Amino acid sequence: MARRAASLLSHWSSRVFSVELDGAPTYFAVREKRRGEDAPRVFDAVRRGDRCFSVLVWSSDRVRSARFHAQLKDRLLGRLPAGCRLSPMSSFLPNVRDSLIKGYFLKADSPSSSPTERLLRDFSQRDPLLVCSYLNPDNDQVWTQQLWPDADRDGTPRVLYVVPSEAPQEHPSTLNLINSDVFYSFEEAQAVLKQCGDIIPEAASVLELLPSRAEARSEPDFPVIVVEGLDATGKTTLTQALRDALGAALLPSPPRCLSPWRARFDQEPPLIRRAFYALGNYITAENMRQEATKAPVIVDRYWHSTAAYAIGTALSGPPSSLPAEGSEVYRWPGDLLQPSLVVVLTLDGEERKRRLRNRAQGETEEEQQLDHNHLFRLRVEEAYHRIRGPACVTVDAGPSADQVLQQVLLLIRDKCQL
Numbered sequence: 500m501a502r503r504a505a506s507l508l509s510h511w512s513s514r515v516f517s518v519e520l521d522g523a524p525t526y527f528a529v530r531e532k533r534r535g536e537d538a539p540r541v542f543d544a545v546r547r548g549d550r551c552f553s554v555l556v557w558s559s560d561r562v563r564s565a566r567f568h569a570q571l572k573d574r575l576l577g578r579l580p581a582g583c584r585l586s587p588m589s590s591f592l593p594n595v596r597d598s599l600i601k602g603y604f605l606k607a608d609s610p611s612s613s614p615t616e617r618l619l620r621d622f623s624q625r626d627p628l629l630v631c632s633y634l635n636p637d638n639d640q641v642w643t644q645q646l647w648p649d650a651d652r653d654g655t656p657r658v659l660y661v662v663p664s665e666a667p668q669e670h671p672s673t674l675n676l677i678n679s680d681v682f683y684s685f686e687e688a689q690a691v692l693k694q695c696g697d698i699i700p701e702a703a704s705v706l707e708l709l710p711s712r713a714e715a716r717s718e719p720d721f722p723v724i725v726v727e728g729l730d731a732t733g734k735t736t737l738t739q740a741l742r743d744a745l746g747a748a749l750l751p752s753p754p755r756c757l758s759p760w761r762a763r764f765d766q767e768p769p770l771i772r773r774a775f776y777a778l779g780n781y782i783t784a785e786n787m788r789q790e791a792t793k794a795p796v797i798v799d800r801y802w803h804s805t806a807a808y809a810i811g812t813a814l815s816g817p818p819s820s821l822p823a824e825g826s827e828v829y830r831w832p833g834d835l836l837q838p839s840l841v842v843v844l845t846l847d848g849e850e851r852k853r854r855l856r857n858r859a860q861g862e863t864e865e866e867q868q869l870d871h872n873h874l875f876r877l878r879v880e881e882a883y884h885r886i887r888g889p890a891c892v893t894v895d896a897g898p899s900a901d902q903v904l905q906q907v908l909l910l911i912r913d914k915c916q917l
């Protein structure tokens with residue numbers, strides 16, 4: 500078993516396990532010794548004698564883990580007996596970064612769990628999975644966890660007792676955010692795309708477009724203004740009007756040179772997708788630097804979007820599950836050019852929906868999520884406002900397009916001496 504797996508298992512009884520039941524996480528741990536405690540909530544409504552299983556993805560190759568986890572649910576549902584219910588699951592070492600592994604908790608609702616067991620044994624022999632089975636051996640409320648293969652090296656079955664556990668201070672996904680969902684350096688994002696080379700041929704084309712290195716410093720003659728905000732808040736309308744009013748250069752993010760591969764990377768799991776968008780920002784930074792020697796520069800989305808969508812996607816639940824204000828998660832990458840000003844457009848939900856309906860172009864899958872997943876939208880909006888770095892001003896995009904333009908022009912004149 501790989502070295503990482505061995506170290507993973509050596510901490511097995513220090514790990515906390517989280518299972519999302521109806522969108523709310525419930526936590527449990529495992530102990531060598533039995534303690535007289537009630538069974539964790541995750542086993543509520545499990546019929547006596549039924550078996551439960553957990554399937555957690557692990558591999559020393561994080562790109563392989565990320566892609567395998569993205570496909571796991573469909574692969575399991577495609578082969579598990581009907582009636583088997585999956586719940587998102589993760590396991591982590593409290594306060595230990597990068598210790599989070601993800602998968603699913605299964606309740607085998609079939610009369611006999613042996614078809615499920617046979618399938619999972621088959622999976623566990625072939626795939627980067629840790630599979631556990633859960634039993635209440637004495638038919639009372641004491642549950643045990645058994646990790647497959649069924650025994651340690653010396654042949655004794657490794658059975659642990661399942662006990663309820665407290666909720667961690669921070670949402671477990673926060674442990675893996677840094678340089679896995681949100682990238683804080685050019686090299687970290689570039690390393691992910693280099694790791695993808697053999698499975699995503701398009702990664703090589705993106706890598707060829709990157710600057711040789713990232714340079715945060717810049718002494719441009721003209722200001723760089725980024726316009727941010729949720730979909731249909733009016734960014735495209737405002738950025739085009741600012742370009743015309745100021746005789747400015749208008750840059751999109753991701754940059755146009757990445758357009759041929761965007762849809763391809765949008766299909767990838769967060770680790771790869773966010774690295775793609777992060778590298779797009781470094782290319783945009785190079786373009787900003789060049790254009791700002793000749794005229795003011797207006798940018799439609801930049802690092803705020805990348806970080807806010809990544810954080811909003813990685814976490815679940817209400818905005819209170821986000822890392823606290825001031826967390827290092829919200830810091831600006833030290834090697835990424837900071838604009839002179841970031842204008843974040845905010846808009847009343849109903850007006851935004853009205854504008855979204857009026858807007859001709861389609862929606863990204865993430866934009867659709869923004870609409871039907873109210874909590875996701877609230878997390879993205881809150882993450883936008885917690886990001887630290889360049890001067891950032893929130894502007895109400897509710898007034899008419901021209902009124903918003905006049906207000907932002909005044910702001911730019913005031914903040915950027917234009």
Ligand SMILES: Nc1nc2c(ncn2[C@@H]2O[C@H](COP(=O)(O)OP(=O)(O)OP(=O)(O)O)[C@@H](O)[C@H]2O)c(=O)[nH]1
Pocket residue numbers: 728729730731732733734735752753776777799800801804805806808863864865866
């Ligand atoms: N530009 C950008 N888009 C991202 C990023 N991360 C995720 N996205 C997704 O891409 C969508 C925006 O795509 P854009 O091409 O910027 O869309 P747009 O033409 O600016 O229109 P709206 O974004 O709807 O205002 C977002 O709504 C997210 O779903 C990122 O880092 N940069």
Ligand SMILES: Nc1ncnc2c1ncn2[C@@H]1O[C@H](COP(=O)(O)OP(=O)(O)O)[C@@H](O)[C@H]1O
Pocket residue numbers: 728729730731732733734735736737854855857858859896897898899900901903
């Ligand atoms: N201030 C505004 N008042 C009313 N409608 C607006 C305003 N700004 C933009 N719109 C309209 O709302 C829709 C979305 O605007 P758009 O600029 O595409 O937003 P975004 O780029 O943020 O998605 C478009 O149909 C646009 O004409």
